[in-house]
Amino acid sequence: MTAYAIAHLRNHPGPHPDVIAYLERIQDTLEPFAGRFRVHGGPMEVREGEWPGNVVVIEFPSMERARAWYDSEAYQEILPLRTDHIDSTAFLVEGVGPGYHPRRKAEAMRRAADARPSAPAAS
Template sequence: MAKGYWIAQVDVEDTERYGEYSALIDATLAPFGGRFLVRGGRREDVEGVTRQRAILIEFDSYEQALACYRSDAYQAIIPLRAGAAMADIVVVEGEGAR
């Protein structure tokens, strides 16, 4: 079965408030099997326009990835992020690492 992913690029404008969002995200992802594959770290922007942070979250399926994003729990913490950062997020289906 193909995996599902959240691919996010984020510019943090208020680190304290974004920290409140970050403190809640793991518990929000857990019921849907979401796992961070990339959450910060070294990077080099080699092409195109990007944001400060690149984030990749893996789920066991595309359906789980969408269900997590649409869940009441995740929707409840979006206002914390929205007031602290600009984010571009896409949910995609992919094969994942073998």
């Protein structure tokens, strides 16, 4: 199942030479794992809450490939070029498969909620 590496980049100081070097080298770390940029900064239209910073989304064919890329020697070597200069949160997340419908998730949540013991009534 498709997986994504997502990063929320905050407090970007502008074009630091190390960050430029990171950008020059990251694609070579992605290719062995079939990683592809899907979102890389760009204009954002925040509709709810606040979102300071930028977002990056990289797609992988599977969670195994996403993990292997992040843990790879090649990526770990360049990672400090970014993390030493940009505050960020990064995570890997599995996508949903074909035929996904949120109603099935709602049904599972309702069954779980219904199975919980009721709180005693206050007297």
